[in-house]
Amino acid sequence: MSIHQRRERERAERHQLIISSARELAEAEGWEAVTTRRLAERIEYSQPVLYSHFAGKTEIVAAVALEGFAELAAALRAVVREADGPAAAFAAAAHEYLAFGLANPALYDAMFTLATDLPFGRPDSPEPLKEAFAALAGTFAEVAGERDPEVFTEVGWASLHGLVTLVRGGRLRPGLERARVDLLVERLLG
Amino acid sequence: MSIHQRRERERAERHQLIISSARELAEAEGWEAVTTRRLAERIEYSQPVLYSHFAGKTEIVAAVALEGFAELAAALRAVVREADGPAAAFAAAAHEYLAFGLANPALYDAMFTLATDLPFGRPDSPEPLKEAFAALAGTFAEVAGERDPEVFTEVGWASLHGLVTLVRGGRLRPGLERARVDLLVERLLG
DNA sequence: CTCTGTTGCCTAGCGATGCTAGGATCGGTC
DNA sequence: GACCGATCCTAGCATCGCTAGGCAACAGAG
Numbered sequence: 001m002s003i004h005q006r007r008e009r010e011r012a013e014r015h016q017l018i019i020s021s022a023r024e025l026a027e028a029e030g031w032e033a034v035t036t037r038r039l040a041e042r043i044e045y046s047q048p049v050l051y052s053h054f055a056g057k058t059e060i061v062a063a064v065a066l067e068g069f070a071e072l073a074a075a076l077r078a079v080v081r082e083a084d085g086p087a088a089a090f091a092a093a094a095h096e097y098l099a100f101g102l103a104n105p106a107l108y109d110a111m112f113t114l115a116t117d118l119p120f121g122r123p124d125s126p127e128p129l130k131e132a133f134a135a136l137a138g139t140f141a142e143v144a145g146e147r148d149p150e151v152f153t154e155v156g157w158a159s160l161h162g163l164v165t166l167v168r169g170g171r172l173r174p175g176l177e178r179a180r181v182d183l184l185v186e187r188l189l190g
Numbered sequence: 191m192s193i194h195q196r197r198e199r200e201r202a203e204r205h206q207l208i209i210s211s212a213r214e215l216a217e218a219e220g221w222e223a224v225t226t227r228r229l230a231e232r233i234e235y236s237q238p239v240l241y242s243h244f245a246g247k248t249e250i251v252a253a254v255a256l257e258g259f260a261e262l263a264a265a266l267r268a269v270v271r272e273a274d275g276p277a278a279a280f281a282a283a284a285h286e287y288l289a290f291g292l293a294n295p296a297l298y299d300a301m302f303t304l305a306t307d308l309p310f311g312r313p314d315s316p317e318p319l320k321e322a323f324a325a326l327a328g329t330f331a332e333v334a335g336e337r338d339p340e341v342f343t344e345v346g347w348a349s350l351h352g353l354v355t356l357v358r359g360g361r362l363r364p365g366l367e368r369a370r371v372d373l374l375v376e377r378l379l380g
Numbered sequence: 381c382t383c384t385g386t387t388g389c390c391t392a393g394c395g396a397t398g399c400t401a402g403g404a405t406c407g408g409t410c
Numbered sequence: 411g412a413c414c415g416a417t418c419c420t421a422g423c424a425t426c427g428c429t430a431g432g433c434a435a436c437a438g439a440g
Contacts, residue, residue: 007416036398046419048400056341057398067240113303120361147373154362155349163345164350169302171310172344183337184345187377226427235388237431247427 015053017043026064026106031114034061058115065115068107069128075100076135086142091185093139094160098181101164108164122181132155143189152188159184205243207233209253216254217297221304224251248305255305258297259318260365265290266325276332281375283329284350288371291354298354323347333379342378 021042024114036057040047054060079096083089101108119125121133133153140156143150163180166172172180211232215224228245230237244250269286273279291298309315311323323343330346331339353370356362362370 035396036395047398048420049418050401052417088349112355116359120359121363143291148369150363151366151369151373153263154356154366155353155359155370155377158352158356158362158370159345159349159374160352162348162350165355166344166348166351169306169310172348173311173340176341176344179338179341180345180348183341187345190377190380202406225425227425238391242388277414356437 001126018050018053020059023062023064031106031109061110062115062118065110065118066126066128068111069132073101073131073135080139089139091141094181094185097160098163098177105168156188202360204238206242206251208240208247212250213254221296221299251300252308255300255308256318259322262290263321263325270329277379279329280333284371284375287350288353288367295358346378
């Protein structure tokens with residue numbers, strides 16, 4: 001019995017090792033460098049081992065994406081907790097969201113560009129997805145005023161997401177991130 | 191001499207045929223279906239012919255993206271021209287932007303997800319890029335009030351872009367596009 | 381009209397990709 | 411000590427973007 005437990009533990013560790021290695025490799029050299037061969041080499045196993053853990057490469061990036069959503073939720077919760085009042089919490093969350101996206105480009109890509117078929121907004125959605133959305137929605141709803149809080153959250157989220165992707169794509173002038181978020185926050189707070 | 195002209199004309203037609211075929215194929219089956227082999231088959235030439243027109247596949251999607259920016263600029267200009275006053279023009283442009291992104295998903299992907307290294311905001315930027323940004327900026331600047339018009343434009347653009355990508359990724363509840371744009375417009379107009 | 385040089389195109393193939401089939405090897409069990 | 415199942419690796423498949431090399435058709439000179 002204890003042997004089975006050890007096996008399962010080792011297997012779980014390897015599972016996590018695959019996810020972490022994929023993420024590190026992507027963050028270091030971009031997702032196009034994350035091939036199954038390089039990933040296998042990195043975890044010091046052969047390629048087919050990957051497929052005993054994940055159905056395919058897309059499942060691996062989905063796992064990385066889930067990690068990202070969990071961390072984003074934690075980061076948002078942390079700055080909101082420190083903030084003084086709903087408006088300050090809203091502003092802090094907005095700035096933190098942008099900082100998160102820019103600090104973890106490969107992770108953010110996994111969350112929003114590569115893992116496109118994560119089930120969002122469904123009862124069967126993975127917990128980290130609900131967590132992240134709830135962290136945003138909880139903060140945003142407090143400043144929604146008389147507007148539909150969900151629509152307000154969606155618009156705010158989309159605005160921040162758009163800022164991240166356009167900055168990342170080099171389509172906005174660099175160095176003005178703070179000014180843009182400030183303007184957005186000011187306008188949304190009304 | 192006339193022979194050369196005919197040659198060049200045929201070559202230009204084939205050039206455009208490649209771009210159009212790539213776009214149609216992408217819009218019909220997604221960009222992952224646009225392989226150099228299928229594209230070659232579609233234009234009824236062999237693969238290497240593609241490389242006598244474009245340095246590689248990425249250049250082909252960049253050409254499609256440029257077409258997209260030109261069309262987006264034209265679409266925005268058209269609705270703005272019809273609008274009654276700056277605020278109405280702003281609202282019309284916002285709705286049109288979202289409609290354009292949702293109606294041409296593959297085209298929009300080429301513009302913002304695949305052709306990531308188009309030179310934006312530079313003096314040597316391709317004309318369609320300047321055109322599209324100018325069409326947005328011209329409309330947005332009129333309602334920027336005392337705010338920095340460029341920052342205002344960037345924020346507005348990013349918000350719309352975020353809405354397109356999140357909706358496209360199935361991350362927002364369907365059927366509320368109009369409500370979200372209305373809220374965004376109302377907030378930005380202040 | 382013939383010959384020649386160039387241009388334009390296709391066939392074939394390279395390295396790399398995601399993924400899978402098959403056998404070998406190790407471990408636990410009777 | 412012999413079997414049996416799980417675990418893992420080697421080898422290979424189809425497909426990808428891209429390129430080398432040769433063949434054929436055509437324009438221009440005599």
